[in-house]
Amino acid sequence: MPASALAQAADAALRVASLNLCTDELLLLLGQPQQIVSVSHLSHSPYETALWRVARGHRVNDGKLESAIALRPQLILTMGGAGGARQTLARRFGARLIELPYPNTPAEVVAQALQVAALLGRPSAALPYRRQLAQLEATRPQLEEGAFLGGGGLSLSPQALGASWLALAGFRQPALPNGRFSLETLAAKPPKWLIRSDYRAQQTSRGTAWLKHPLVTRLAPRTLTTDGRAWTCGGLPMLAEVARLRARRSAR
Amino acid sequence: MKRFVPLLLPLPVALCAAALLLPLAPLEGPPDLARLILLELRLPRLLLGLGYGAVLGLTGAALQALFANPLASPDITGASSGAALGAVIGSTFLGLASPLAMGASGATGAALALLLLFAVAGRRPDAATLLLAGLAISLATGALTSLALALAPSPFAFYEAFDWLMGSLVDRSLGQAAAALVPALFASALLARRAAALDRLALGEDVAASMGIKPERLRQEVVLFSAIAVGACVAVCGAVGFVGLIAPVIARRLTRGHPGRALLPAALIGALILVAADLLTRLAPLGRTIPLGVVTASIGTPIFLWVLLGMRGRMTS
Numbered sequence: 001m002p003a004s005a006l007a008q009a010a011d012a013a014l015r016v017a018s019l020n021l022c023t024d025e026l027l028l029l030l031g032q033p034q035q036i037v038s039v040s041h042l043s044h045s046p047y048e049t050a051l052w053r054v055a056r057g058h059r060v061n062d063g064k065l066e067s068a069i070a071l072r073p074q075l076i077l078t079m080g081g082a083g084g085a086r087q088t089l090a091r092r093f094g095a096r097l098i099e100l101p102y103p104n105t106p107a108e109v110v111a112q113a114l115q116v117a118a119l120l121g122r123p124s125a126a127l128p129y130r131r132q133l134a135q136l137e138a139t140r141p142q143l144e145e146g147a148f149l150g151g152g153g154l155s156l157s158p159q160a161l162g163a164s165w166l167a168l169a170g171f172r173q174p175a176l177p178n179g180r181f182s183l184e185t186l187a188a189k190p191p192k193w194l195i196r197s198d199y200r201a202q203q204t205s206r207g208t209a210w211l212k213h214p215l216v217t218r219l220a221p222r223t224l225t226t227d228g229r230a231w232t233c234g235g236l237p238m239l240a241e242v243a244r245l246r247a248r249r250s251a252r
Numbered sequence: 253m254k255r256f257v258p259l260l261l262p263l264p265v266a267l268c269a270a271a272l273l274l275p276l277a278p279l280e281g282p283p284d285l286a287r288l289i290l291l292e293l294r295l296p297r298l299l300l301g302l303g304y305g306a307v308l309g310l311t312g313a314a315l316q317a318l319f320a321n322p323l324a325s326p327d328i329t330g331a332s333s334g335a336a337l338g339a340v341i342g343s344t345f346l347g348l349a350s351p352l353a354m355g356a357s358g359a360t361g362a363a364l365a366l367l368l369l370f371a372v373a374g375r376r377p378d379a380a381t382l383l384l385a386g387l388a389i390s391l392a393t394g395a396l397t398s399l400a401l402a403l404a405p406s407p408f409a410f411y412e413a414f415d416w417l418m419g420s421l422v423d424r425s426l427g428q429a430a431a432a433l434v435p436a437l438f439a440s441a442l443l444a445r446r447a448a449a450l451d452r453l454a455l456g457e458d459v460a461a462s463m464g465i466k467p468e469r470l471r472q473e474v475v476l477f478s479a480i481a482v483g484a485c486v487a488v489c490g491a492v493g494f495v496g497l498i499a500p501v502i503a504r505r506l507t508r509g510h511p512g513r514a515l516l517p518a519a520l521i522g523a524l525i526l527v528a529a530d531l532l533t534r535l536a537p538l539g540r541t542i543p544l545g546v547v548t549a550s551i552g553t554p555i556f557l558w559v560l561l562g563m564r565g566r567m568t569s
Contacts, residue, residue, distance in 0.1 A: 182423070187285060187288050187289050187292070188285055200406050203406035204404075204406065204409075205344075208406070209428075213292075213423060214426075214427075
């Protein structure tokens, strides 16, 4: 058996669990199906990620170490966290816990993808995403004012990762008090574009009712709808979402 | 007191003008924008303040007359939080999410809370029994509302518990205002027509019966109309406390203790209190929110204690 085939077999034997929706996305997009022993429960929900169909092929955990450890993973991925105790605990069970920091820019998102792909023994799996980001960077459109809009007027800080993705799509996120639109602001100073999230738009809440106010709906001609699920983590699925937003704006 | 009434007349006009015009800054732009903000935002907010406040005052006065107890009010009897529970369960679990359907769910919740109060406390409970039974129902329905929001399909719903339990008039549309106020207006009009009957009920059930009043039927009507009015408003604005207690207390002083005659003055006072409380919430620093219920509770608690102390004084003298 050639050495590369042996390495591939060893990689495939690696058992990996993810405890967090954002690392679920990385694992589902970069790992081989046979490597994945568990993903977080959020990934099984069509409301949370577009990858839910793939995720449902894998066992679910509740985001806690305890619910994944019984599946004997060798590598556990999660995001955020203070490190220390959980990593020591994971080591006692023979697993390596990787706590990725929250990325701040699209470049950091892709750098994390390269890191995770290397951990999975599949470095080439992340390369298409690096190419995709490079292509989007090379074709940056002219910036126009455009604000993210979610239920209840929730928007973004101009310093947030989401605002960086918006900039890549050609929109400059304005600064708002508490990162939120009031209806009066939206009536008095509506941005040129509104990038409206459809995250859980079909479910009843005061936030979704807010989006049906006439002062919001009258801005439909300048509103572009975006798949809100991708914005939760602002991870690799955002590359496709940025391309979609560019196309939608061009079509207007 | 009557000498002061003409002096008080400009007050409603000034409050309504302030509610429409403050803060001034957003209205200083182009005229079409100012019109949009006035019509689509400030007007529904003012209408809801007036209408919901009037409903709280009117139903508070009716419930106080019915229970022969100055502490009965939509919030203390559990009707408001029952309405919030009904509207939350209807909208999040039963798919009744249109404003009118939420109003119907709210009315059902309010009616069930009032019926439960009758079952627990009796028809004319003493102050302590009414307070304890009402408190228990309010706490239970408030906790169940939070639980329903925590288990709602939308993860955002839980963060709206404050809105549901403390109330808010902010960012409601004219459509929502109509959904709350049209049923509330009909129910309130029917309730107001029972003013004379409620005055007679104050003389005792037997005396009232001898004057042609059917106490049981009157009780059912007051519960039904109060539940519809409170339920419709709570479904759109959430539960607001204390207005339904304060307004009738002040109104009865104006009507020399006649509980039935206090209904319409209580509605007017309730409307003014809620509009004034909503104006005070606008003093919050930029980006911060002062919940409406916090303002009404801050105004209402001293009056509540004053009434309670007055009752204790009467009971011990």
